[in-house]
Amino acid sequence: MKELVDHEALVRVAIQVLEERGVAGVRRLAVSVPDAATMLGLGRSTVFGLIAAGRLQALKVGARTVIRVSDIERFIKEAA
16 A cells, blocks of 8 residues: 655655755755655665665665665655
């Protein structure tokens, strides 16, 4: 069963995360897994599980895993 997603609430949370990190005025193209988890209202382990299942795309940049904001938006649209 698909859950209803409050897109406005997700945007508010995303803005809050960016403000807390001091980059509110910067349009980020990708975010860390913890930031993506916060934006989605999920835990880190769940986000890594979505990546492993192929439901959410991620990129490795050195040792760091990042997720494009556009992929988070696509995931939300597909989940709605």
